[in-house]
Each structure stands twice: as C-alpha cells, then as structure tokens.
Amino acid sequence: MSTITFKTHQLTCHPDETLLDAMLRKNIDVPYNCKSGSCHTCLMRSSDQTPPVKAQEGLKPTQKQQNYFLACLCKPDQDMTITLPDAADKFITYGKVISKHPLSKDIIELKLECNNPLSFKAGQFVNLMKPDGVYRSYSIANTPNKNNIIEFHIRILPGGQFSEWIYNDLAIGDQIPITDAKGNCFYIPERQEQGLLLIGTGSGLAPLAGILMDALEQKHTGPIHLLHGSKNKEGLYRFNEMKSLAEQQQNFHYTACISGDTTPETYTRGRANEVALKKITDLKGWRVYLCGHPDMVEQTKKQAFLQGAAMQDIYADAFFLTPRS
Amino acid sequence: MSDSLFDKLGGEAAVDAAVDIFYRKVLTDSTINRFFDGVDMEKQAAKQKNFLTMAFGGPNNYTGEDMRKGHAHLVKQGLSDSHFDAVAGHLKSTLEELNVADNLINEVLAIAESTREDVLGR
Numbered sequence: 001m002s003t004i005t006f007k008t009h010q011l012t013c014h015p016d017e018t019l020l021d022a023m024l025r026k027n028i029d030v031p032y033n034c035k036s037g038s039c040h041t042c043l044m045r046s047s048d049q050t051p052p053v054k055a056q057e058g059l060k061p062t063q064k065q066q067n068y069f070l071a072c073l074c075k076p077d078q079d080m081t082i083t084l085p086d087a088a089d090k091f092i093t094y095g096k097v098i099s100k101h102p103l104s105k106d107i108i109e110l111k112l113e114c115n116n117p118l119s120f121k122a123g124q125f126v127n128l129m130k131p132d133g134v135y136r137s138y139s140i141a142n143t144p145n146k147n148n149i150i151e152f153h154i155r156i157l158p159g160g161q162f163s164e165w166i167y168n169d170l171a172i173g174d175q176i177p178i179t180d181a182k183g184n185c186f187y188i189p190e191r192q193e194q195g196l197l198l199i200g201t202g203s204g205l206a207p208l209a210g211i212l213m214d215a216l217e218q219k220h221t222g223p224i225h226l227l228h229g230s231k232n233k234e235g236l237y238r239f240n241e242m243k244s245l246a247e248q249q250q251n252f253h254y255t256a257c258i259s260g261d262t263t264p265e266t267y268t269r270g271r272a273n274e275v276a277l278k279k280i281t282d283l284k285g286w287r288v289y290l291c292g293h294p295d296m297v298e299q300t301k302k303q304a305f306l307q308g309a310a311m312q313d314i315y316a317d318a319f320f321l322t323p324r325s
Numbered sequence: 326m327s328d329s330l331f332d333k334l335g336g337e338a339a340v341d342a343a344v345d346i347f348y349r350k351v352l353t354d355s356t357i358n359r360f361f362d363g364v365d366m367e368k369q370a371a372k373q374k375n376f377l378t379m380a381f382g383g384p385n386n387y388t389g390e391d392m393r394k395g396h397a398h399l400v401k402q403g404l405s406d407s408h409f410d411a412v413a414g415h416l417k418s419t420l421e422e423l424n425v426a427d428n429l430i431n432e433v434l435a436i437a438e439s440t441r442e443d444v445l446g447r
Binding site for chain 1: 375383
C-alpha cells in the first residue's frame with residue numbers, strides 16, 4: 001500500500017489497484033481514456049520518485065528520464081508525489097540579462113544568468129515573462145554549465161509583443177522570471193552509435209545547436225547531420241561556427257540550406273527537410289530531431305517515419321506563434 | 326491451461342514491433358491515406374496501437390460504440406468496405422512480415438473483422 005500526494009489530496013493506492021483507478025475511486029478529476037497504456041491521455045509525472053518500470057512502457061526515453069509515467073499502468077511500490085504533465089508551469093528563478101546581440105537580421109542571442117541553478121537539458125524550453133505578465137516559450141540553445149548561464153535565439157517578429165519588448169526595452173542587468181525547463185526534445189546518451197539527423201528552420205537552430213553540443217560533449221559515436229534552413233544566407237546564422245565545427249569533428253556534418261532563389265557557393269539549394277530526406281533515404285535506426293516551423297515539423301515527422309525512422313526515435317519541437325490579441 | 330492469443334503473439338512487445346510496420350503501410354497506401362491527413366501522427370499511432378492490442382486479443386476498452394463514433398466522420402467522407410479490406414490486408418502482411426504463424430494470423434483477422442459493421446457505421 002502506498003500513499004500518493006497529488007495537489008492537496010493524499011490518497012491510498014491498494015496493492016492491486018492502478019494509480020488511475022485509485023484516483024477515480026476518490027473522485028479526483030484526471031484526464032484518461034483507454035486505461036490500457038496506449039493513448040497516453042493519463043500521462044503524469046512524479047516529482048520525487050522513479051516510477052515503476054511497467055508504468056513507463058511505451059514512453060519516449062526522454063520522458064522516462066524525467067519521471068513521466070502512465071497512471072493507468074502504474075501500481076506504485078512506494079509513496080509518491082505526482083503532478084499533471086503541464087502543471088509544472090511555475091516561475092522558479094530569475095535570469096539577469098548579461099548579453100544581447102544580433103545573430104542575423106531578425107534573430108538575437110540573449111544570455112541570462114540564473115540566480116538559482118536551473119536543471120535542464122539542452123534543447124528543452126522555458127517560459128520567460130515580462131513585467132506585465134505576458135510570457136512566451138523559448139528553447140535553450142546551450143548545455144548546462146557551472147556559471148548558470150542560459151542562452152536563447154530569439155526571433156523578432158514585427159508587432160510581436162514579447163519579442164519586440166526584448167529587442168527594444170530589455171536592458172543588460174534586467175531580471176526576467178524563468179520557469180523550470182520542459183520538453184522531450186533533447187539528447188540522451190543511449191545507443192551512441194545511432195545516426196542523429198537534426199533538421200531546423202530559422203531559430204530552430206537554437207535547440208538543435210544545444211542538442212548537438214550535448215551529443216558531442218557526451219562523445220556520441222554515430223554520424224551527426226545538421227541541416228539548417230532559411231530563405232536566404234542572412235538567416236543561416238552561425239554558419240562559420242558550424243562549418244568549422246564540422247571540419248574539426250569527424251562525425252559531424254553540416255549543411256546550410258537556402259530555399260530562396262539565390263544560392264551562393266558552399267550553401268545548398270532547397271528546403272532543409274527536403275534536402276535531408278534526399279540525402280539520407282533510409283532512416284531505419286536513426287534518431288531524428290525536428291525544430292522550427294510547425295508545417296515543416298509535421299510534414300518531416302511523417303516523411304522521416306515513412307523512410308524508416310521509428311516513431312519512438314522522432315523528437316519534434318514545433319515553434320507555434322502566439323496569435324496577436 | 327493454454328495461453329491466450331495475446332500471450333501466444335508475444336504480448337505488448339509484439340504490439341510494439343507491429344505498430345510502426347503496420348502504420349507505415351497504412352500511410353503509404355494511396356487508396357486510404359487521405360483518411361489520415363491532418364491527424365496528429367503521435368495520437369494516431371497511439372490509436373493504431375490500441376487497435377492492434379485489441380486485434381491481438383490484449384487488454385483494451387474498445388466498445389462497438391467507440392468504433393462507430395471514431396469513424397463516423399470518415400464514413401461521411403466515403404469510408405467503405407474496400408478501405409476496410411485494405412487495412413485488414415496491411416494487418417495481415419504486417420503479421421506475415423513478423424513471421425507470425427498462419428493460425429494466429431487468422432485469429433487476429435477474425436477479431437479485426439468483427440469490428441467491420443461498427444467501423445463502417447452499419
């Protein structure tokens with residue numbers, strides 16, 4: 001018998017009962033559907049224990065690592081504190097602006113120093129909040145470091161109430177509230193001989209650059225292909241840095257793709273996702289990371305799957321824009 | 326006491342092995358893939374897994390009513406016997422690819438067949 005803490009509830013889960021059934025028995029309103037581990041509607045997270053192995057069956061490795069589990073498969077073997085998957089939206093630290101500079105015409109790099117250490121994986125995202133309470137999600141572009149510095153690539157959208165505030169009003173030394181890190185699109189050091197295919201458009205390079213650095217730092221042995229796409233050369237920020245990294249690292253390959261009309265030498269013509277899937281036609285056994293425009297992400301997810309990548313091995317982070325109010 | 330069909334097939338691991346192969350076949354079949362357009366792939370894959378678990382005789386909560394509701398909008402778009410047959414065909418060839426014994430394949434197909442009238446809303 002174990003005691004489960006959920007929000008203000010404390011409930012007892014009997015040995016032969018799933019956690020979901022125990023919650024329903026207590027009339028606690030939680031989302032669920034199939035009750036057999038397939039639909040993932042009853043996804044939850046333990047904030048203090050590693051959930052039973054059985055309760056994590058079918059989840060992505062990155063979800064398992066963050067102690068996500070399915071309530072309908074979970075027969076707790078110890079006391080646990082649990083939360084709903086998106087309940088962790090709490091601002092937990094402040095970041096002090098330490099640098100802000102343009103990476104391209106419409107993307108700026110923002111570096112914040114956190115006043116409390118933030119636990120994160122490169123490629124995850126946090127919410128940043130401005131003084132009037134408006135907040136937005138941004139991907140972290142660097143790996144955890146002892147200086148507690150996190151880096152973002154922020155696309156300035158014309159009329160975008162958050163990004164324009166960062167561009168115009170945010171000054172060095174200002175403090176911004178930051179939530180804990182979320183998202184399943186990050187590197188884990190398993191099956192290190194796997195090929196990694198990283199495809200990103202625009203500021204989708206941010207999480208991918210973080211994932212890339214993480215994979216290299218953790219000595220990934222398989223080939224790593226990064227394809228970064230933009231309409232024009234100016235959008236392919238960090239071109240020189242990525243190019244020279246590819247020259248130094250034997251297993252890292254970088255392709256800069258331009259979808260517009262002019263393609264200068266050393267750049268590849270075409271959309272990053274299309275170029276990638278033509279370059280690597282058999283994705284069986286590959287791990288695929290997709291970040292950027294939602295249409296690109298959706299389309300490529302499907303195509304990568306059809307070309308042999310397992311659903312479990314496809315990690316995606318679509319950058320949705322917040323509609324203007 | 327003999328094992329259930331689900332156990333004979335290899336349980337959850339067998340479903341996991343089958344789901345990607347099966348779903349890939351369904352999505353590449355141009356006679357039926359329009360029915361899957363615009364659906365979130367991961368949610369859809371979870372549904373395929375539910376369906377396979379049921380067809381494999383495994384634990385599930387499928388009811389005829391769910392099948393009806395879940396496919397009603399597709400019936401409006403012209404979902405018919407030929408499409409049902411195509412999906413059943415992909416299920417069969419998936420199991421053949423995984424070297425499942427013929428008698429077990431027939432059992433699985435019989436369970437799938439039992440959903441036909443509900444899926445097609447008749």
